[in-house]
Amino acid sequence: MEIKLSRRLAMLFGFAAAASAAGVAVTRADVPGELFLDLDENNASVVSPPRDQARPRISKLPAKLSDEDTAALVAGAQPVGACNIIVAYRGQLYIVPDKQLASGKMASVTVMEAAMHATTD
Numbered sequence: 368m369e370i371k372l373s374r375r376l377a378m379l380f381g382f383a384a385a386a387s388a389a390g391v392a393v394t395r396a397d398v399p400g401e402l403f404l405d406l407d408e409n410n411a412s413v414v415s416p417p418r419d420q421a422r423p424r425i426s427k428l429p430a431k432l433s434d435e436d437t438a439a440l441v442a443g444a445q446p447v448g449a450c451n452i453i454v455a456y457r458g459q460l461y462i463v464p465d466k467q468l469a470s471g472k473m474a475s476v477t478v479m480e481a482a483m484h485a486t487t488d
Contacts, residue, residue: 404429409437414453416460423455450475 404412410429417423432440450465452474465475 407431409434411437411440414460417455417458423453423460425453452478 404425404427406412406429409432411432412426412429413424414426415424450473452463452465454461454463463474465473468474468477470477
């Protein structure tokens with residue numbers, strides 16, 4: 368009887384530990400639409416430079432493309448190999464690779480920290 372009780376108790380604690388870890392993962396997950404624009408396979412968003420409007424724009428809702436259209440779109444393109452940053456600066460739009468800044472922090476960390484502060488202010 369004691370063995371069964373301790374086995375059930377161990378299973379209960381194991382389940383509770385797994386559920387609490389999952390709960391932490393869920394609460395720490397990205398809030399949809401907040402800091403990230405997630406793209407699924409064959410999805411695309413348009414990034415427009417600020418020439419025709421006051422600010423650069425990135426379409427928030429990605430479009431689902433056919434496999435043929437997606438293949439034609441990426442033909443000859445280079446895949447992103449590492450973290451990149453899209454930045455608007457003095458009327459131009461840039462896509463730049465992540466790099467270490469003079470502060471010693473990586474640019475991606477600096478951008479993400481600024482984004483998190485902007486959403487909490």
